[in-house]
Amino acid sequence: MNIELIPVLEIPITAKARLQAIQRPLASFQQNPFEWDEYQRQLLVVGGFSDYQCVIQGCNFVCVDQWSLPDLRLLVQNHLDSDGTAPIPLAESCALFGGCILIVDGVPVLVPQCCSTIADFSSWEDLLEPQFTAGPFCLEGHPGPEAVKNGVHLLITCEDPDEAFDQPAQSRVVVPIEDLANATERARQLMQAFADRIDLLSAELGVAKASDYIVWGNQ
Template sequence: MKVELIPAIEISRTAVDWERVGQHPIGDFQRNPAEWDDYQRRVLEVAGLADYSRVIKGSPFLHLNQWSLPDLRKLIKAHLLIEDEPVPVNESCALFGGGVLFVDDVPVLVPQCCSTIADFYGWKQIVAPSFGSGYFCLEGHPVPRAERQGNLLTINCQDKDETFDQPAQKQIIVGVNELAAAIEKAELVILNFSDKIDALSTEFGVQKLSDYLILAKE
């Protein structure tokens, strides 16, 4: 079994003039990936950002390893706006995004509504030796639930009140060791991304910007 956890970021809606973007394609990005990919390219263009590659073709989930400092500055400034009013960094949520889980090269779970990149650290909790069962990725909603049985983890993506954003298989079974290795690899990407963000700390008036925008410290 091949397991990958790809850290991803979503740009804030405040970064985009949606009237300029225009109508989105029919269907969703899974059924119509080519047209949705063109649409996501247009979203980035209107936001004044480079055409960063999508973790899944047509999706809004962007790879972390390509961002330039000027574009990160734009992204963060937009993220720190609520109804055109600036929010102090230490009162903001982390940047939107999270981890995209692939099993045998198939995406089986994406970040849910309002998820932030801080949710990545919820994945670390479910591979800890002390973990038995519980919910994780608590920044967004709905939230998946994991249960450990020996060397296997069963992740359930079902909620009686909300529908999971797709792709999100109802039940996902992965090896604990395989997932732990994927998390370790993904964390290196996040740490490199954090270093880039921290290069902008002084501009945003904090000592370490990633504490707030990656780790969601208060």
């Protein structure tokens, strides 16, 4: 089984007055991927970012290894000043919005949910701890998936009676723990490289290590 775990950042909704002129496509991005892909491209360009390729066509997530330092600087500025009032101090901010996309044999089976942040990466590592048996994970967002360890496999469920999961999200998927561990290690390398780039902005953000707050979610 080919397992990928891809850390991603969510394309931000910025310059809201200008974005009103960009018409949202009809149907979902899965039903209308080409028009949604163009819509996401326009959101990036109008927001002042480079034109990046989304991990899933039409979806609003870009892998962390694609973002340039100037675009990360702009992304952080928008993140801290999202409501147009006084910027939130970095040390009081949540991590950047995003998370991890789980792909099984080339098929995306789980994406970051509403309000999820990149700091949710640690949840995937928690699943691999020897003491983990069962429980919810990716608690930064909602609704949250749950996992149960069954021998050498992990059963992940995406079911919530009160709130629908953002798609794609398979209701149940079984993955070999060893394969997930390998994918998580590759994702850790991407996360660390991403954190190192964010830390290049630390001085101008007035902190010793910016990634502590907006990548790893330490407060």
